[in-house]
Amino acid sequence: MAEEMGTVDPKRESRQQAEMQKIKQFLTEEEVKSEFYMEMIVTLQSAQAKRIFRRTFEHIQTQMTAATLLTRKFGLRELSDENVRKITESIRHLSTEMNRDMEQADHILNSIGIKNAAVTDDSVDLLIKITCPEGMAFMNLIRQLDNLTMKLKTLWMAGEVPLAHSEDRSHAWQVRIFKIADAIRALGQQAYIASDKKKDSDLNKAQAKRQSYKKRKHNASKQAATTG
Secondary structure (H helix, E strand, O other): OHHHHOOOOHHHHHHHHHHHHHHHHHHHHOOOOOOOOEEEEEEEOOHHHHHHHHHHHHHHHHHHHHHHHHHHHOOOHHHHHHHHHHHHHHHHHHHHHHHHHHHHHHHHHHHOOOOOOOOOOOOEEEEEEEOOHHHHHHHHHHHHHHHHHHHHHHHHHOOOOOHHHHHHHHHHHHHHHHHHHHHHHHHHHHHHHHHHHHHHHHHHHHHHHHHHHHHHHHHHHHHHHHHO
């Protein structure tokens, strides 16, 4: 995976952008969007959290909309519910595991009497728009990584862990979040394809129904003219 090395695969990025534009256009054409949204300011300090946000967040919310709302619009309710379950459980599972590292870091910091975590002058304040519960959950996962990374930096500065350990743990969690993002992208793409097929199927059925009605009407008129 390109993100694991902190680099971007241009071909992969281009393919994802093309897929995203198709989905965005389809969502716009079908007027599929969340009726409500929430704006909030999020502060991120670590390079890992900022990298994940920059490369995934906007796209992920679009894919989530396709996976959940778009499918529901076209009557694919079971697929929509299944996608919600998969997204929610994957995020919750990773958050629970990450909390174990957080609790361990807090335990060490408390044992050595350090109450304030390390900070950086490179923090950024981001105004973000949340359009679905799954988007909020993913954003909280990014914030959780940011918080954990700064705690690990604090432990390193306090001489409690080697720099390599601090960086390796942050990197490992970053990779796992990117993998979740890839899985959500796949769900969104599959939902788009399924919804597009369902749309075509519905249109064909409607057209066949109209043709059948016209044929019956024509035959009835013809029969009336003959008997008359």
